[in-house]
Amino acid sequence: MIEIIQTGPFNTVQDLGRSGFRNIGVTTSGAMDPLALKVGNSLLGNENGAAVIEIQTYPFKLRFSKATSFVVTGADCGASLDGRAVQPWCALAVDAGEVLELGQPRVGTRAYICIAGGIDVASVMGSRSTSLRGAFGGNQGRFLITGDVLQLGEVAVSLKLPETGLAVLDPAYALSGVYPAHQDGALVVRAIPAGEHSLFGADAERFWSQTWKISTQSDRTGYRLMGEPVKPTTPVEMRSHGVVSGVVQVPPSGEPIIQMADANTAGGYPKIAGVIEADLWRLGQARIGSRLRFVRVTHAEAAEVERSVASFIDDVGRTSRMICGALQAMT
Amino acid sequence: MSASTAKIIQPGEALALDRNGARVSPIGSRAFLLEATGDFDLASQRRIWALSRAAELWSETLEIVPGMTNLLVVLKETPEDPETLALRLLDAWEQAESIDLAGRTIEIEVTYGGEHATDLAALCDRSGLPDHEVVRIHYEGTYRVFALGSAPGFGYLHGLDPRIYMPRKTVPSLNMARGCVTIGGMQTGIAVLTGPNGWNSIGFAELQMFDPMSATPAVMAPGDTVRFVPASIEL
Numbered sequence: 313m314i315e316i317i318q319t320g321p322f323n324t325v326q327d328l329g330r331s332g333f334r335n336i337g338v339t340t341s342g343a344m345d346p347l348a349l350k351v352g353n354s355l356l357g358n359e360n361g362a363a364v365i366e367i368q369t370y371p372f373k374l375r376f377s378k379a380t381s382f383v384v385t386g387a388d389c390g391a392s393l394d395g396r397a398v399q400p401w402c403a404l405a406v407d408a409g410e411v412l413e414l415g416q417p418r419v420g421t422r423a424y425i426c427i428a429g430g431i432d433v434a435s436v437m438g439s440r441s442t443s444l445r446g447a448f449g450g451n452q453g454r455f456l457i458t459g460d461v462l463q464l465g466e467v468a469v470s471l472k473l474p475e476t477g478l479a480v481l482d483p484a485y486a487l488s489g490v491y492p493a494h495q496d497g498a499l500v501v502r503a504i505p506a507g508e509h510s511l512f513g514a515d516a517e518r519f520w521s522q523t524w525k526i527s528t529q530s531d532r533t534g535y536r537l538m539g540e541p542v543k544p545t546t547p548v549e550m551r552s553h554g555v556v557s558g559v560v561q562v563p564p565s566g567e568p569i570i571q572m573a574d575a576n577t578a579g580g581y582p583k584i585a586g587v588i589e590a591d592l593w594r595l596g597q598a599r600i601g602s603r604l605r606f607v608r609v610t611h612a613e614a615a616e617v618e619r620s621v622a623s624f625i626d627d628v629g630r631t632s633r634m635i636c637g638a639l640q641a642m643t
Numbered sequence: 644m645s646a647s648t649a650k651i652i653q654p655g656e657a658l659a660l661d662r663n664g665a666r667v668s669p670i671g672s673r674a675f676l677l678e679a680t681g682d683f684d685l686a687s688q689r690r691i692w693a694l695s696r697a698a699e700l701w702s703e704t705l706e707i708v709p710g711m712t713n714l715l716v717v718l719k720e721t722p723e724d725p726e727t728l729a730l731r732l733l734d735a736w737e738q739a740e741s742i743d744l745a746g747r748t749i750e751i752e753v754t755y756g757g758e759h760a761t762d763l764a765a766l767c768d769r770s771g772l773p774d775h776e777v778v779r780i781h782y783e784g785t786y787r788v789f790a791l792g793s794a795p796g797f798g799y800l801h802g803l804d805p806r807i808y809m810p811r812k813t814v815p816s817l818n819m820a821r822g823c824v825t826i827g828g829m830q831t832g833i834a835v836l837t838g839p840n841g842w843n844s845i846g847f848a849e850l851q852m853f854d855p856m857s858a859t860p861a862v863m864a865p866g867d868t869v870r871f872v873p874a875s876i877e878l
Contacts, residue, residue: 331717446794552793556671559670576794580828
């Protein structure tokens, strides 16, 4: 088990989310950077969707009560283990009693502490993710506080990690051929025009051409963007319909909202675009106050990105099994 | 009707297929929304229920989310060719026979007016009706749960009298209480979470609409009939 020694608010237990209940209004939740979660779990030999701790406020400190292995993925937080520097994206063995500490992120915004066996909170409606809005799931339906103790899942075969750790290249570099580089300091997010796109007339083009700023009114629920407003040519009163994270809605103010992991399951604001699934993790790592730009892509392009990312995650799992298996054989 | 007769609109390269009273458009890479373009009525919703049952069985479907005369289908993977998927949805819509769901009847006690009815005065202004009349029209109605969504266990109720339609607010209330009985456009419902809410509150209900630990977490289900019973009227 692990014990939380220091934490800010809004740090939660998350997995890949509670899918299948949107039809009764239950938010998916889940990691804002699902890629970091999957890569971390693959590296540790966990199931892809094992529960992890998502850190979005710092500093954060926890103590391991038993020997195990872990990896910090996502944001680079200058982590340390009993004072020794820990590289991000590098799985390490840890002894009982050692303390892991995360400071303010240098790059990115959300860090994921993945531990062998996963965080073993009760599964509620098929997921261990915390639903902050619904106040259920995760650790008692709330964010972590100092003194919380979390159990770890059983590990069938403990992983024999190299002494110096087992690292994977930060996906931001490893997948640099798959993800567009920043443009003039702005994150490039790929999206597909959505149902009401054409109702925005000439404003639709301004949606794609301008650089938007992520406002301070942004969290796991959604990001409010600041920029030159875009408005439909005539007001639209829509019938409520299901939405998914990544949908870009335009409320009457004309400043778009991107719905994120804790979003409402339904909405009625006109939607101008939808961010492709494979780019959502980059939004999850975007900082408040940073800038972004939308670029239009096709489904075929989105599908290709999705395949590249899936094969990267598979590679991580395969490599980890191979290296640890070889080390096991030598001992 | 064959696929070739579908009217394909691509303004600014947006995919939107319009055919025989339904329209399909994408939300992001994996989700597709079919909207019935006809009247907002029970007949359309019965076909949506039928379409939901069909689309739920497709091997590529991850989730289906029936809405108000619309259906969102979320796929497991991004399809190479969105048009094929969109046309398949339109075909299924055309084949969807109207079904009726044998729902329960749920009676919900409401306190009309009082501290939670923060938008009753505005609704009176808009409708030109006195408050007791607005309240009476609301509780005399018989409503059908068209869909659940937005928040855990929240039922979108159809059957609101057009005299008390009221658009969603442009600036949402920041902290509307769970239990507020609300009107949003031509729909009514009960707030299930305390928080920001763009709908217009006219009263309050005590009934708890959602329990995540229950085998059936939501009290309401699509097809249920809902009646509001005035427990008290505080005007």
